[in-house]
Amino acid sequence: MTTGLWRIAAEEPGTTAVIDPDGTEIDYGTLAGKADAYARGLQELGLETGDAVVVLQPNSHELLAAYFAAIQSGLYVVMVNWHLVGHEIAYILTDSGAKAFLAHERFAEAAVAAADEAGLPAEGRFAVGQIEGFRPVSELGADGQGRPPRRTAGSPMLYTSGTTGRPKGVRRPLTGADPDEVPAASAWFFGIFGLKPFDGHVHLCGSPLYHTAVLNFATISIQLGHPVVLMDRWEPEEMLRLIERYRVTHSHMVPTQFRRLLALPEEVRKGYDVSSLRNMIHGAAPCPPEVKRRMLEWWGPVVTDYYAATEGGGTVISGEEWLRKPGSVGRPWPGSVVKVLDDDGNELPPGQPGAVYMRMGTSTFEYHKDKAKTEKARVGDLFTLGDVGYLDEDGYLFLHDRKNDMIISGGVNIYPAEIENELVMHPKVADVAVFGVPHDDWGEEIKAVVQPAEGVVAGDELTAELLEYARARLAKFKLPKSVDYVAELPRDPNGKLYKRKLRDPYWEGRERAI
Template sequence: MGTLGFWRLAQADPEWIAAVDPDGTEHRAGELLAQANRLVHGLRALGLQPGDGICGLVPNGADGLVLYLAALQAGWYYTPVNWHLTGPEIAYIVADSEAKAFFVHPRFAEAGAIGAEAVEPHRRFILGEGAEGFRPARELTDGQPDSAPPDRTAGLTMHYTSGTTGKPKGVRRKLSGLDPDDSAELMTFLLGLFGITPGRPNAHLVTSPSYHTAVTQFGGTALHMGHTLVYMDRWDAEELLRLCERYGVTNSHLVPTHFKRLLALPEETRARYDLSSLRWMIHAAAPCPVPVKWAMLEWWGECVYEYYAATEGGGTLATPQDWKEHPGTVGKAWPISELLIVDDNGDPVPAGTPGTIYMKMMGATFEYKGDPAKTAANRLKDHFTVGDIGYLDKDGFLFLCDRKADMIISGGANIYPAEIENELMVHPKVADVAVFGIPDEEWGEQIKAVVEPAPGIEPGPGLAAELLASLEGRLARMKWPRSVDFIAEMPREPNGKLLKRKLRAPYWEGHDRAI
């Protein structure tokens, strides 16, 4: 093993600016290393052992990074908690993860206080000055040495899946027992797949909340490669462009909704910023409409990469060139990953035929914590699925159709909402769109579109008629929405995932379809 991994890099160059908070505060690697070391010493004094877990309810920035760096060198599981959850939902995750310590930022103290009931009072910490029911985190770290703790061993993150059906589950992997530096260096394989290079000058822009798996994975890995992490507190299209220019951002992790909002900026705003540093702007998490991707490639050039993966492991990658040759693809399987497309009987289907996507990744076995039944239900031999439907072309490139749960069956025909959403999304008067099935006595389900109009656009029957007319010649009539409703703001998670369940539920009240 060589020279990668945050701890090695920080010792070699303690003056390196390793992180920049959303307010512009810069953190040197040496300071972050000392804070993470003190935290390990403090938590060990509380009795934490390898294999134990800690939770953090913290916004994007250095606070969460220190928790992550402490856990990953002490053999602990670190669970970053979604700060949009309610107190009882937070308490469920803290309890289910069996956290031995819980760290809360003052911004989330109210919901955190309810969530904290799952841990003993002396193990609840506020990252700042006193808040009722919490100990200041400095009580844990004051007087502890800055030196590296003895018996370092690699820890892991344990993220909770979003829980679109039932309660969220922690995706837990076995600890490797490796030296943390060696483990960090192995992690850099992921970014290496995209051709990302280590060292400076490189900066990774964190555009989404760090409690998401991919955000932690890509940000953490960039840090282990010696990149500066530049954090955004909330998504803003022009702020992204400003930060890219200001810090010479070379790589980031985005979702298609971000692209749509960037492209909606006025031409003069888009032209104002120097984006010549961009090299690997990676996107995932939702299907990207083909015209939107073409527009981004035209604007940003050959730096827009795409992948498809899951918290559970495995995935595909499409380079800009791959995508141009196979528009719409999410790429080919990673060298350490395998894809399997099967029918409802679990039998493989031929190229070009949609089926359920199963994946596996070398050495990446996992379990849903405390739920062996869910773990088993999502497996086919040694492959797993998250319920997506797609097909492979003759060259082995994967194309997504939709989530199995979202498929509409109308008059016996399978209709994929994502295909309809992609066609409506490119309309200039549409900011966001969701398509799903609603009850229909004759057809079983009919197609409903819910649209968030672009700023300044008046919703109403006229706009609905214009949007449907735009589908002429682009989408078979059987796929056209039968009706269009309007909404002020689409319910999306900050990582871009649409909470379709929330939209669909009112239409199915009193009906027996599983929502």
């Protein structure tokens, strides 16, 4: 069975590849043709193998065409988080050495500011829609036909958000492979989740495509003949409508989305047919066990958890396995090695928590222009994201928290995720973050910051209710000593919590031990 964008386009050009957020269907022939034109245009500009192109666009077939243009012409493609401001985008343009910038008019102000600050020449600026000083993206390759003269596999270059300092680009060596060939690693990766080429699969993309996993799932789906349904902005009932309308089989989700789905009235949840679902995959942020259990009760054992990193390697656990090992993120997937090490780099026995390290086969990477960060994250050929956890006797990984988030109070290690998982289930809590704040005697004490549910009044009465609720579920030493309230916690659209933005003001002028 034919796989790969260009081969499917040659054999079945009229087959639907992408459904844009407005419902427009784009077939394989159209998507491949646009990717060819953009690739020709970028080469005409003088971009050569190993050069970078930066893309600042919302979810659409245009973004995917730009991606495939780079992937077939040996370029590094950098998808930018469109929540960033001009100055932050300018840093990425400069750091990546971008020779071209493909932006969308929705982000015109930030795009112009970034291009100007980075000193990007006018001939390298292109726009979907109208942006002052940018040429229409339709001009790329407009005078030519067919595939670009030089075809060799490119690669995404994704910038990790990082916990401190500037984001770092994860840059892998180019393979020199034929772009028509679907990388074996892509088919293998989908195979982990039981996703075969074609097979009646339909992928729903509800999160921004600038996220590593989201981009991977969407682009591999297209390569394997799975139409991709794009959402511009994720809404719970709209997701259910699209699942029913397009008979969606798989998606990549985050726990925040599960919680918003579960918050829908029961009659709404029961009003949509979700029987087409085969594998709803989640990662990126920890999922409270009770949320996971309720999703499995609703959707059946189609909810799969995994733990992985842009840098490579990971674990996976099916819904059925999770019910036997609740709270686990699974066992290493084929070819991946996962170990738990102490501070001296020694491997720890089952059940004993330490830093989680992993690797993927012989895969290598480096943080672009940051050898020190690359080396700091490594022990031998293993690397860490800074997470703390343990392996049980059966090799299943359980995560506690990030090492930077761990609270040390009176010499006792306390993992905020455990406290958050309990508090978030209270009906008056929309979201919660727990972290340590300075205490003269204990070093740190536990602070909870709560986003109240809609219509709930924050104050002493709510605090008393939440602490009473927590007392029945947590040991005394894990109870928050104080609760503050915010209108909204700082999360990105993929559910990742920027906890340091909440914690740092409490530590101003003080130094944490971790």
